[in-house]
Structure formats: structure tokens, C-alpha cells
Amino acid sequence: MSMAFPALTAVHTKSARRDATTIFFTFIFPLVFLLLFGTIFRGQAVEASGRSYIEYIAPGVMTWGIANAAVFSIAFALMQWRESDLLRIVRMTPASTRSVLSSKLTVTMGIAAIQAVLFVGVAMLPFFGLRPASSAWQAIPLLFMGVVAFYAVGAIIGAFANTAEAVAAISNVIMVPMAFLSGSFFPIDMMPSFLKSIAHALPLYYLNDGVGDAFTGSATAASFATNMGVLTAFALVFGVIAVKVFRWSND
Template identity: 45%
Template sequence: MNGFMALARAQWKGFWRDKQNWFWLMAFPLMFLLLFGFLLRDAGASKNTLTQIGSVAIIDQLPPEAKTQFDNLFDVTKTTDAAAAVESVRKGDVDAAVEQRGNEVILHYSQADQVNAARVQGTLGAFVDAANVAISGKPPTFTLDAVAAEDNSLKPIQFIAPGLLGWAVAMGATFNAAMPFVTWRTNKLLRRIRLTPVRTESLVASRLLVSVAVALVQMVVFLAVGVGLFDLKLSGSWWMAIPLLVCATLAFMAIGLIAGAISRTAEAASGIANVIILPMAFLSGSFIPLDQAPPWLQTISKFLPLGQLNEGLLDTMVRGEGPGSAMMPMAALLGFAVVFGLIAARLFRWED
């Protein structure tokens, strides 16, 4: 126990004395949070761009309340040149163009962007249906009352912060395992430790303790910046992120031990760790939400440790899910930790 505590204290002091750790594991991830936070601070739902060709009665004669709703949905420009308007749609400069010939409303859209086309058709179709009801004087049989699942306080930071925190913790745990062990092996420090009464388990456990402490510091810093600068709102079970991060640290430290075991230099260990973590961050939605991603990519993210971590952080921190929502990601991360840990133990070397 004395050897374990001595190693833990020495590694904790060594971590904070290395200024590169301050930058790569603290300042660097925090820069992304600040960048995305400030860029998306005032982001809202984007409008569709619509070109109105000549006079369109259903738009020009909208009552004030409906006109306000229409302006919230469409950014309208007017023109009398129908050919130029259709060409702009074809080039993708605007989402659609609309004109009216008698009682017929004609919508020009591009098949190249079917998502925007469907949104414009559906929205404009609703206004046409409302105009028909107003003319006929007969109320519709069915009505739709659309209510948002989230309240008005939901902002992009709610989704940015958990993903970037997951990436920061994954990177910190991986590098905290890969870099020191390969450095200690090359400078013969591991060989000297082996000659002492300290067991291998104590050496790894002390490094794990330092990595968990660093992950918790990262969490505190991220939440302080998110809440203080960008009005991040945490759900009731946000504290479940703590055991979730501990399980994630176990999994990613095991990955780092594998990278350190198969590397002969610190530079090689750093390269291998980056090759593992950076693509995983993109595939797991750390930088870009996967809500609109293809189904196959969403499936892949579920089989990645960082994907499980990000999903668990989103559920517990911002989606308002209960503590039970973290159990499955925690179990998956512990499973990854066991598998990767066994591989790392098999590859572990005291000296080159």
C-alpha cells in the first residue's frame, strides 16, 4: 500500500509539472468547447430560402399572424424573372421558387436536395391548405397541435459539451497510459521499478488513480465553462456522469496501455493513440451530432467505447434521463476495459 501511494503521489506531481499535459489534456479540448460554444451561442432553427416570382396571392394576402409564422419559416426574396429564379434553384443558391398562375401555385425545387425540398413542400402545402379552408369557410376535420419535446432553454451547448467532454476524457486516459509507460520503458525506469518490492498491479493502479483524478478535473472545468459562459443546463441525474467517466477512464487507459506496449518510442505511442482516438471521436459524434447521420454510422457508434460514453453523457447530463440510463453504457465500457486490459497485460513489457 505504501508503494502504491508513493507511486500515485509521484505520478500526480509529474503530470502537473509537465506543461504539455496542461495544454493537450486541458487547454486543447477546452479550446474546442469555447470555439463551438461561441460560434453556436445564438444558433437557432435555420430558415428555408424562397424566391417569390411576381405576385403570389396566398403569400401576399396572408393575415398578420400567419404572415409572422411564414416569415419565421422562409427567407423570401422577390423577382419577376422566372427563368433566373428557377436557375438559382437548380444551382442550389436558394431552396425553392414559387409562382402563382390563376388558382394554381407552382413550386420549383431541386431534386439534388431532397431533404430541403420535402421540408419546403410540406410547409408551403400547409399554407395552401389553410388558404383553401379560409376560402371554403369549412373548418378541417382534423387539427394538428405541434408541441416541442424540449423547452425553449435547449441550446446547441447542451449537445456540444457532453461530446467534447467525452473526447477530452478519452484522449486524456489514452495518452496518460500510452506516453508514460513507453517513456519509462525506454529510459529504463520500469526496469528499476521492477527491482523494487512494488507489484505490477500497484504500478498500473496508481496510474489509473491519476487518470481518474484528471478526468474528474476535466469534468469540473468543462461544466464550469459550460454553465458559466454558455448557460449549460444540467438535468437531474447529471451526477451519474461521474461513475460513467470512471468506467470510461478504465476502458481508454487499457487502450493506451496497448498503444504503449506496441510502441518503441513516445512519438510512435502518440501517433497510435491519435490514430485510435481522433477517428473514433468523429464516428461517435463528439464533434458532429449523429442524429442526421446514416443509420450504418449510428450503428457503428454503438460498438465504439467513445460512442457509449457520449450517449451516456447525453442521457444523464442533458436529456433528463434517470440514473438507470447510465447503466448500459457503464456495463459496455467495463466490458471494453476487461477485453482491452487482457490484451494489454498480454503485450506488457518491462523493457525493450
């Protein structure tokens, strides 16, 4: 890691704190979905499993919010840095591609941790009634790897999209259908079998499944290893692609 890493991390941190729009969509927007779906399905149970809806909805909306923030943060940043020629300037310094991407990832990890704490705290209010099991700590490594995987997805999008409209369009086309198919907004047990098959090909499904099992205490060593292993594989593949397609300028 070069000496540029701490300086770039500090810059990213200040930028994140000053952007009111990013703060809203990172912290407030996902809570709106929790309030919406939590109110609609309050006190109800999923017939197929007997578990309450909140046990599905709270972890699912949380993981979607964290994954969504990871994708958009780096995708918009790379597009804006190239448009303003900031990356061209950074390229003339000792900073490497790894320093640029890893410093932003570090800030994204910190934001994800705040998101998780805030979201779980709200979901545990009596109105929603989430009661995490003692195994909830298992969600931490899953969320860590999930952030890496979706950050890499965002870096790929940011490498190709040259306008804010393109970043928003591509990111939403990927993340919105994935959220519904992966069970973020309603239990995957309610889906037809062919949609369940599609869900198993999506990284968000394994993040939802692993975090949900951790919060309900239904995780086994095998299921945890599977979810963690698949997320790691996605992170490695997307990460390699992100580094390969990284661009310093739009030229």
C-alpha cells in the same frame, strides 16, 4: 496492493504537475474545441431532436477530452519508462505490474475529475448556456468507467509503441476518428445510418451517450444500465489485454 502503490502514486502526481505540455493538452486544448464549436453553433438547435447544440457539444467534447487524456497519459508514460530503463529498475523492487498501472490510473482519475469540473464550469457560463439537469450526477460512474476503459486502451498502445512519434500516431489514429464517429464534435443524429451503426461499436459512443443523457435529464434506467454495462465490458476486455501485453523493457 503492495506498499509501492502510494510511492508510485506520489511520483506520478508530481510528474503530472510539472509537465506544462501535458497540462495544456489535458485542460486547455479541449476547452478550445468547446469555444470553437460552441461559438459556431451558439443558439442553434438540432432539427432532429429539438435540443440545443450545446447539450450535445459540451458533454461530447468533455468526454473526448477526458478519454483522450487517459489514453495519452499512460501510453506516453509506459513508452518513456521503458526507454529510460525506469521500468527495468522498478521490476527489481517489490512493485508489481498491478501497482505500476493502478497508481498511474489513480492519478488519471484525479485529473479526469478536475477536467470535468473545469469543463462543466466553463460550459455553464452565459455565453455557452449549458444548464445541467438534476440527473447530472449519473455522469460520475460513467466517467469513472470510461476513464478505466480508455486508460486500458492507452496501456495497450504504450506496450507496443517504442517512440513518442509512434504513441502519438497510434493514439490519434484511434481517438480522432472515434471522436467524430461517436458524436463528440457534432450530434450523431446528423450522421448517415451506416455511420451510426459503426458508432455503436465504439466505447466513446456509450460514454458520450450516457453523459449527455445525464446532463439533459433524458436518461432512463435502461439506457444508463446499457451504457454502463457496455463501458464496463470494454474496460474488462481492454484491461485484461493491457496486463497481458505489459512489457518491462524494450528487449
